[in-house]
Amino acid sequence: MMRIIVALMLREMATTYGKSAGGYIWAVLEPVLGVALLSLIFSLALNRPGLGTNFPLFYATGFLPFAMFNDLTNKVASAIRFSRPFLAYPSVTFIDAMIARVLLNALTHTAVIAIVLIGIYVIFQLPVVVNLASVFESLLLVALLAVGVGTLNCYLMTAFPIWERIWQILTRPLFLMSGIFFTYDLMPTQAQNFLWYNPLIHCVGLMRQGIYPTYQGSYISQGYVIGISVALLVLGLMLLERSHRDLLER
Known part of the structure; x- marks a missing residue:
């Protein structure tokens, strides 16, 4: 299984980053x-920003977890379509394809986040008082949430192609609803009561809790x-396990 996953990861590295000018440089430049x-x-x-005095650091702690969630969700959701030729082999399963995409892209985003944050600290000569446990916990929760949402979407988008467009429309407000621009504490009470149910706002808050010691x-x-x-992961896996062979024929 590990050999299959590594092979799928190497294939994605070659197809996703190997064909573009600069390769992995764009993965850093975009955020x-x-x-x-x-x-x-x-x-x-x-x-001044919602926390601290440095604008790049504040927005990086909101934008980078959101970008990680968005990209990981899309990569997991398209895992079956991306690896369809290899899923014809009995030794390769849809779970292998999903794990390979999760590992590669989660590691890529973690490295990018580390590079960007370290760069901000160095360029602006900010004092480094970071709770790494909270930062890594935030990234783990972002990855887990993306895997859960992506797994369910993997079934829905493959079984019902129209769902991909519907999902894009439904998630556009997430950029404004995930605490990237303002902290949850500064929002009106009515907005807080509604936005609390957005799991991403908890992940962003945890990231900022690790970067800002007084938060x-x-x-x-x-x-x-x-x-x-x-819950989303289990539901998605149950649906995929029941009908993934039919989905491969679509």
Whole structure:
């Protein structure tokens, strides 16, 4: 199984990054440019960010976990379509294809997040007071949530292609609803009561709790994120296990 997963990971590395100019450089440049743009826009409108005094650090702690979730979800959701030629072999299963995509892209995003955050600390000469346990816990929850959502979407998008477009429409507000621009604590009470049920806002809050030592984040519930993620993962796996052979013929 490990040899199959490694082979699938190497194939994706070659097809996803090997054909583009610069390869993995773009994986780093894309979030850097995103954080830089957000920082520039909001620094012109606001005197200071929601936490601390550094705009790039604040928006990086919100944008990077969101980007990781969004990309991982899409990669898991398209795992069957991406590896369809290899799934014809009896030794290769859809679980192998999903694990390979999760491992490769989770490691890629973790490396990118580390590079971007370290770069911000070095360039702006910020004092490094980081709770690595909270940061890694946030990344694990983001990955788990993305796997749960992506697994269910893997079935829905393969069985019902129209769901891919519906999902894109439904998730567009997530960029505004995940605490990237403002912390949960600064939002109106009515918004808090609604947005608390967005698991991503807990992941972003946990990330900021690790970066900003004075940030409490009392609303954060790891158990809620884990419960939602596991429920979606189990449901998605049950549906795929029952009908993945039929899906391969579509």
